[in-house]
Structure formats: C-alpha cells, structure tokens
Amino acid sequence: MxxxxxxxxxxxxxxxxxxxxxxxxxxxxxxxxxxxxxxxxxxxxxPIDKYIQYGLILLDKPPGPTSHEVVAWVKRILGVSKAGHGGTLEPP
Amino acid sequence: MLPIALEKMTKVIGLIMHSSKEYVCVMDVHSPVPEDRLRGVLGEFKGVIYQRPPLRSSVKRSVRRRAVHEIELLEYDGKLALMRVACDAGTYIRKLCWDIGLVLGVGAHMRELRRMKTGPFHESHGLVRLQDLSEAVYRWKVEGKDDMLRKVVMPGEYVVCGMPLIVLRDTAVESIAQGARLAAPGVAMVSERLEKGDKVAILTLKGELVAVGKAVMSGGEIIEASRGIVAEPLRVVMETGIYPRAWRRGGIGG
Structure with missing residues (x-):
C-alpha cells in the first residue's frame, strides 16, 4: 500500500x-x-460526515442578523454541534 | 463575508480573526466637498490611526492603534462616497467615516459596509448564501446526493493559507494528533521561509491539517537536523486514531 x-x-x-x-x-x-x-x-x-466536521463555509452574510445568529442557523441547517466565525462586522 | 468553521475547524478559525481585513463602504458626506479635497483627507487616514471603540462594542473602550493600509475612493457624487479600505482587524469603519467627516469639517457617517476579505479569504473565492446551504443540505438528506454540499462547504485546511507549512511523515501524525511535540525525524517537507518562532501549519502528506504549532527551528535547520524538537503544537485539529500509532511506549515517534 x-x-x-x-x-x-x-x-x-x-x-x-x-x-x-x-x-x-x-x-x-x-x-x-x-x-x-x-x-x-x-x-x-x-466521507461526507468527516468532510463537514473538517469543513469551512465562506458565507455571504445577510445584513441584519448578527454573526452569532447566522452561525446558529448554520449549525441548525447542517446539524453540527459546533461552529465558529472568523471575525464580526460591527453592528449596523 | 463571514467565514464559518465547522466542528474540528473551530479550533483554528480564531487565527484569522486577528488578520487584516478589506472592506467596501459607502460614506454619506453631509455637505458637498471638492473631490480633490476628499481624496486629500482620505490620504491623511492612511497609516496608523487612533480609535476608541464605540459605545456599542464588545471590547474594552480604551484608545487603540490600528493601521489603515489602503484607503481608496472609488466613486463620489457629492454626497455618497464609495471607498475601499484595507486595515488591521478591529478597525472601526463607522468611526473612521465619522472622523473623516470631522476633518472635512462638514460631517460624515457610514451608510453601508461589506467585507471583501478576511485573512486569506476573498469575496472572489465564491460566497455561499444561506439558501444555497439549505438547498445543498436538502439534496443530501432527502435525495442522498452530496455533490452540492461539497461545493458550498470547503475543506477547512484553506484557513492556513499564508502560513508556513510542515508536512509530516505518516508515522509522526498520530503523536501530533495526541498533542506531542514534533521531532525532526517526523518531517517530510517544510516551507523554505519558515523562521524560528513562526506559527506553522502542520499537515499530513495527504494535506490534512493536524495542528497549528510554533516553530522551534527554521526551515533550513529542520532540513539539516537529525534529532531534536522542531515545533510545538498550539492547537490540535485532527482527532486521534486516524493514523496508526508508530512509536514505542515511552519514546517520541520519528
């Protein structure tokens, strides 16, 4: 091998x-x-479950919701237990 | 743009939170000023600036220094100014617009802000909308096809772009995944530019991120060394048990 x-x-x-x-x-x-x-x-x-576990998303963040709210949605959509973002945009 | 790391990659996403950023912003200038004068004032904000974080902020409100690397006027119609700003992490663009207004003498405020770049990631790498993600998950869960999901999620390894690299031999992977320091015989390849003290991404020969560490030797020294510690892990990403254990009890793997 x-x-x-x-x-x-x-x-x-x-x-x-x-x-x-x-x-x-x-x-x-x-x-x-x-x-x-x-x-x-x-x-x-x-394999797809590992692919997600070691994955990253470059999200087009909608204006309005905070980064934390958006991360919570992403967690729910994907069914993952942990997710974290790389930097916050200041509140509008 | 908001880079979001999933599960294992949450351990290293913080590394790029403190990297430089690039924004496009719309500033509302309260009374018309000549475009030349606006360009002149913007030029004065290039370099090191001092800012106190705004009232509504999540950090301690003491004055801090931030570098504005580039500030470019893209369009100005006498009221709205479209600008591109490249700056250190933690620069408040709203504050910057306000201060530009003060120097202009007519007042100004930020109307809109869009982030183009965070660390290694640029908007041109293709952004994913929330609905793209939910469609991809639907296709995977309901139709059993993961092709779309593999497009909207990228391997988290790309977070380390720009960092020098150490690539491990297969036999050294499990010991680093368990948090051990890396010894010279475990190295297959190393970035030529690696300097002692640098943050370094530690990968497998397949390209999997095992850990982010701190180099104890330079790239050249690592190539020459037959023994000794070359890097210490700071954040371990890879779970244990993927690669075989290849060292004897009581010894450090090579």
Missing part, C-alpha cells in the same frame, strides 16, 4: 492551499516518501 496516487493528490492539495491567497509555498523536502492509502483522506475526498 504505497499510495502513489494519494501522495500525488496530497501534494496537489497542499499546493492548492498556498495558492488560494498567494503565490504558493516553496517546500523543501526532508524525506521524499509516499503516504499510505490505508488511513486518512485527501481533504476533498473525506
């Missing part, structure tokens, strides 16, 4: 993280080794 496919897809995913917001990370290789397909997941390929 050398997982050459997982290794390649993993590398592509890691590169996509850096490129989301910038030119990408220059990585130095210490041990050039593959990852096993026997455990773990490429983040985009997690």
């Amino acid at each position: 050398l997982g050459l496919d997982a290794t390649r897809l993993g590398r592509e995913f890691i590169e996509s993280i850096g490129r989301l917001c910038g030119p990408g990370e220059k990585l130095l290789v210490k041990f050039d080794e593959p990852t096993s397909e026997g455990y773990g997941w490429i983040p985009t390929m997690r």
Whole structure:
C-alpha cells in the first residue's frame, strides 16, 4: 500500500492551499516518501460526515442578523454541534 | 463575508480573526466637498490611526492603534462616497467615516459596509448564501446526493493559507494528533521561509491539517537536523486514531 496516487493528490492539495491567497509555498523536502492509502483522506475526498466536521463555509452574510445568529442557523441547517466565525462586522 | 468553521475547524478559525481585513463602504458626506479635497483627507487616514471603540462594542473602550493600509475612493457624487479600505482587524469603519467627516469639517457617517476579505479569504473565492446551504443540505438528506454540499462547504485546511507549512511523515501524525511535540525525524517537507518562532501549519502528506504549532527551528535547520524538537503544537485539529500509532511506549515517534 504505497499510495502513489494519494501522495500525488496530497501534494496537489497542499499546493492548492498556498495558492488560494498567494503565490504558493516553496517546500523543501526532508524525506521524499509516499503516504499510505490505508488511513486518512485527501481533504476533498473525506466521507461526507468527516468532510463537514473538517469543513469551512465562506458565507455571504445577510445584513441584519448578527454573526452569532447566522452561525446558529448554520449549525441548525447542517446539524453540527459546533461552529465558529472568523471575525464580526460591527453592528449596523 | 463571514467565514464559518465547522466542528474540528473551530479550533483554528480564531487565527484569522486577528488578520487584516478589506472592506467596501459607502460614506454619506453631509455637505458637498471638492473631490480633490476628499481624496486629500482620505490620504491623511492612511497609516496608523487612533480609535476608541464605540459605545456599542464588545471590547474594552480604551484608545487603540490600528493601521489603515489602503484607503481608496472609488466613486463620489457629492454626497455618497464609495471607498475601499484595507486595515488591521478591529478597525472601526463607522468611526473612521465619522472622523473623516470631522476633518472635512462638514460631517460624515457610514451608510453601508461589506467585507471583501478576511485573512486569506476573498469575496472572489465564491460566497455561499444561506439558501444555497439549505438547498445543498436538502439534496443530501432527502435525495442522498452530496455533490452540492461539497461545493458550498470547503475543506477547512484553506484557513492556513499564508502560513508556513510542515508536512509530516505518516508515522509522526498520530503523536501530533495526541498533542506531542514534533521531532525532526517526523518531517517530510517544510516551507523554505519558515523562521524560528513562526506559527506553522502542520499537515499530513495527504494535506490534512493536524495542528497549528510554533516553530522551534527554521526551515533550513529542520532540513539539516537529525534529532531534536522542531515545533510545538498550539492547537490540535485532527482527532486521534486516524493514523496508526508508530512509536514505542515511552519514546517520541520519528
């Protein structure tokens, strides 16, 4: 179970993280080794329940309700026990 | 835009709460001023400014310093000014508009505000409306198809964009998930730019976020080191038991 496919897809995913917001990370290789397909997941390929647990939503926040109210709705819609937001807009 | 982290990712979303922000805002200028003068005054607000948080705020109301990195006038019709503002987290745009009005001498207030960027996330990455989310959940729960849900929810790993990275060998993953410090033999790859003391995202070779830590060695030192601690975990994201335990009892895994 050398997982050459997982290794390649993993590398592509890691590169996509850096490129989301910038030119990408220059990585130095210490041990050039593959990852096993026997455990773990490429983040985009997690089973849906895990995908949600490790997920993030870029929400188009409607004006009006507070961020806390919107987060509570998201929790209810998805049926998750925990959710948190990254920064508050000041009250209108 | 409001980035919302689910379950496990709530542990690291706070890291971007304190990152820089970008807004587009509409300011109502109470009497017409020449556009050149408005541009001149906006220029004066670029750099470090002092603000006292407003009465209705959730933080201590002591004067604080915030940097306005960019302030650009996009449109002005003699009354309403459309501006783009890039600034530190915790800058009050309403207060900024009020103060711009004072310097102009005619008064001004904020009419509308929209956040374009929080940390690594920009509006152009595609925002999800609440109804998009509820439709995607309906399709998943009622029709059993998760394709839409996978589009509206993205892997939380993207939160660490912009942070230097350490990529673990499979054998080191479980020990970090259990909160252990990372030793040199556990590293597969490292960002060239990593400096000692930096916050660093610790990933698996598959790209899963295991933890966010603090680097004890630089990228170059980590490549050279055959032993020693290279990073300490600050926030562990990955649950235990996903990767196999690969160290002997009493020892730190390599």
